[in-house]
Structure formats: C-alpha cells, structure tokens
Amino acid sequence: MAPHSTSGFPELDALQLLLRRDSPWLRAEAVTQVDVQGESLPVWCLEMGSTDPNVPAVGFFGGVHGMERIGTQVLVAWLETLLARLEWDGHFADLMQQVRLVFMPMVNPGGLLLSTRANPAGIDLMRSAPVDAKGSVPLLVGGHRISRHLPWYRGNVEDGIPPEADALFRVVRERLHTHAFSMAMDCHSGFGFRDRIWFPYARSNEPAPHLPEAFALRALFNRTYPNHSFYLMEPQSVSYTTHGDLWDFLYDEHIAEKRGLFLPFTLEMGSWLWVKKNPRQFFSWFGHFNPILPHRLERVLRRHITLFDFLIEAAVAHAKWRPEGKLQEIYREEAMRRWYR
Ligand SMILES: [Zn+2]
Structure with missing residues (x-):
C-alpha cells in the first residue's frame, strides 16, 4: 500500500521511495519535467525486463487524470509487489528475459499535486491527442476547445501536444511500438458501477481492425x-465517443506503420460503486474518483493484480491465443454481434 505522508503528495513520495530501493531489476528515467507552483516535477518512466525487440512489451500507465489518484496508487503498489517478488521468485525473474515491462504510473504529476483532472495548463490529456472524433460527441465531455476553465478542454491546436502527452507518446513509440507485439493498460477511475476495460475506438463507432484479437x-x-x-x-x-483520445492516436499511428501488433486498453475503475456503498463520499469531489474507506482502498489496490499478471503472461504467450485465419473471422463476427449490432 502507498505509504501516507504529510507532504500532500504521497504518491510521488511512494514512487521516489521505490526508486531509492535501487533494485537491480528496475531502470528509471525522468522522461520530462513539469513546472507547477514553482516546483519542477518529474514524469517517471520505469522499466524492467528485456529490451530485445523480439520479445513482447507491456506498458502500464496511470495518473493521466490528476483527480484519479487511485490509478497511480494501484500501479505503485503493484510495482512494490513485483520488486519484492523479483527478490525471491525465480520463475518470475526468468520471465523478465521474455518480456519488457514499461511503467508510467504518474503521467500528470501536476494534476495530482493540484488535484485536478487536467494538467496544470488546464488541458485534459485524454482529449489532447491530434485526433478528431468522427460524428458528434457528447457536449463538453467529448472534448472541446472553448476554454481551459471548463473540464475536458482539448487545448488550442497551435499550442501543440502538452508535455505530459508528448512524453507518453515518446515512451510508447520508443519502448512499446519497437516490439513485434505490445499492449498497454492505462488506469483510470470514475465511470460507472462496473470496472470497465476499454479498447479503441473512442473516436467513433467504427470497429477497430484488431477486434478479433481483443475479443x-x-x-x-x-x-x-x-x-x-x-x-x-x-x-x-x-459508452461514449470523444475527441483527442491518446490511445486512439497511438493505435492508428502504429497501424499506419505496419509493424507488428499493438493493443491498447484503458482500465476504468467504476468509482460509482464506492460512492454508493459510502454515500458520504458523494459530498467529496475527491470521493467521486477514489475509494476513501481504508478497507476499500486496500481491496482496490489488490483487485487488479490478477489482470495485470495475466496481461504479462498473455503477452509472452501471444502466439498461443491470437486468432489466425478462419478463427479470426469467427471472433470478428462474435465481436460485431456483441458490440456493433
Ligand atoms: Zn480518467
């Protein structure tokens, strides 16, 4: 569990504490710095495992939305588990020769510090990619260029890509897209009663080319x-369509390059359940996006470990489950029936 601190920024403390352990398994680099309130905050990229482009790569991302601290907390807690396991678990240590693991647990440290969804410039990173939705999107929520004082602001076109999104793009291009097979899992919270795993597209109701693989x-x-x-x-x-989705953009870019397979997913932890079970949370803005009661926080911190471990093992074994030929068409039809009727 992420240690509590009095600095007002326990997640960054927990992350830096993890780095100070100097684990021989961990490679870390501050891929950019973000200035906020006179402070310069690092955006960390952590890595473990092989860098051989022939092995699969899996990326885990969190803290794209500063309000949704739980995504960062889940990843930092899991990183602590992985580093502890590497000290004694020979099977897991061997696995590191067969996979590359990439982590950006806090993409938007300025947003976490300020407790805002957006970055310090008021831009919603998840609406900031240079991709426009096809057809209409829900008003405001779908992304807009009206004002930085309204939520879901995409930023101005002439201002370019926000530094945090740019850093994420670089990490994905250099450390995931360089592999023949890669996946990404970006951890969010706040939508609905269920834990959702989303995959492209956010920009339209058009089925993604890799529907059979996702299915x-x-x-x-x-x-x-x-x-x-x-x-x-x-x-x-x-659920809904949006402009500027980071993963839509990276997914399409990778398809255009025609090299291997990249499957991006977003984990949307359903926080409405936490509010329903603890109605007092309704009156706290923070409580809309994060579990407050300690037993619930602990439950959420351990809840997704099976999924994350599964993603690593499934990446390593991708040849065994990726549908080919006729099976691909069967999966596509099934997926079309379920989601695009
Ligand atoms: Zn989010």
Whole structure:
C-alpha cells in the first residue's frame, strides 16, 4: 500500500521511495519535467525486463487524470509487489528475459499535486491527442476547445501536444511500438458501477481492425479467471465517443506503420460503486474518483493484480491465443454481434 505522508503528495513520495530501493531489476528515467507552483516535477518512466525487440512489451500507465489518484496508487503498489517478488521468485525473474515491462504510473504529476483532472495548463490529456472524433460527441465531455476553465478542454491546436502527452507518446513509440507485439493498460477511475476495460475506438463507432484479437484476449481471460466477472470489456465507443483520445492516436499511428501488433486498453475503475456503498463520499469531489474507506482502498489496490499478471503472461504467450485465419473471422463476427449490432 502507498505509504501516507504529510507532504500532500504521497504518491510521488511512494514512487521516489521505490526508486531509492535501487533494485537491480528496475531502470528509471525522468522522461520530462513539469513546472507547477514553482516546483519542477518529474514524469517517471520505469522499466524492467528485456529490451530485445523480439520479445513482447507491456506498458502500464496511470495518473493521466490528476483527480484519479487511485490509478497511480494501484500501479505503485503493484510495482512494490513485483520488486519484492523479483527478490525471491525465480520463475518470475526468468520471465523478465521474455518480456519488457514499461511503467508510467504518474503521467500528470501536476494534476495530482493540484488535484485536478487536467494538467496544470488546464488541458485534459485524454482529449489532447491530434485526433478528431468522427460524428458528434457528447457536449463538453467529448472534448472541446472553448476554454481551459471548463473540464475536458482539448487545448488550442497551435499550442501543440502538452508535455505530459508528448512524453507518453515518446515512451510508447520508443519502448512499446519497437516490439513485434505490445499492449498497454492505462488506469483510470470514475465511470460507472462496473470496472470497465476499454479498447479503441473512442473516436467513433467504427470497429477497430484488431477486434478479433481483443475479443480473443477477453475470452482467454474469462476462461482462465471465471470468477473475475466484475470486468466489463468493450470498445470505449459503446459508452461514449470523444475527441483527442491518446490511445486512439497511438493505435492508428502504429497501424499506419505496419509493424507488428499493438493493443491498447484503458482500465476504468467504476468509482460509482464506492460512492454508493459510502454515500458520504458523494459530498467529496475527491470521493467521486477514489475509494476513501481504508478497507476499500486496500481491496482496490489488490483487485487488479490478477489482470495485470495475466496481461504479462498473455503477452509472452501471444502466439498461443491470437486468432489466425478462419478463427479470426469467427471472433470478428462474435465481436460485431456483441458490440456493433
Ligand atoms: Zn480518467
């Protein structure tokens, strides 16, 4: 569990504490710095495992929205678990030769410090990518260029990509897209009663080219972990469409480059359940996005470990479950029936 501190920024403390352990398994680099309130905050990228482009790579991301601290907390807690395991678990240590793991647990440290969804410039990073939705999006929520004082602001076109999004793009291009097979999991919270796993597209109701692969991965997880039915996996557009989705942009960019397979997912932890079970949270803005009661926080911090471990093992074994030929068409039809009827 992330240690509590009095600095008002326990997540950054926990992350830097982790780095100070000097684990021989961990590589760390501040990929950019963000200025906020006279402070310069690092955006950390952590890595473990092989850098051989022939092995698969999996990236874990959190803290894109500063309000949704739980995403960062879940990843930092899991990183602590992984480093502890590497000290004694030979099987897991061997696995590190077969996979590259990349972590950006706090993409938007300025937003976390200020407790805002947006970055310090008022830009919603998850609406800031240079991709426009096809068709209409919900007013404001879908992303807009009206004013930085309204939520879901995309920023001005002439201002370019915000530094945090730019750093994330670089990390994905250099450390995931360089591998023949890669996946990403970006941890958010706040939408709905269920834990959702979203995949492209957010920009339209058009089915993603890798629908069969996403559907096969979903089937594999459900078959392997039948008691984890709390995840609802679907294309994001089933819930709503938006402009500027970071993962839509990176997904399309990778497809255009025609080198290997990249599957990006977003974990949207359903915080409405935490509010429903603890109605006093309704009156706290923070409580809309984060579990408050200690037992619930602990439960959320351990809840997704199975999923994360599964993603690593599934990446390593991708040749065994990726549908080919006729099976690909069967999965596509199934997925079309379920999500795009
Ligand atoms: Zn979010």
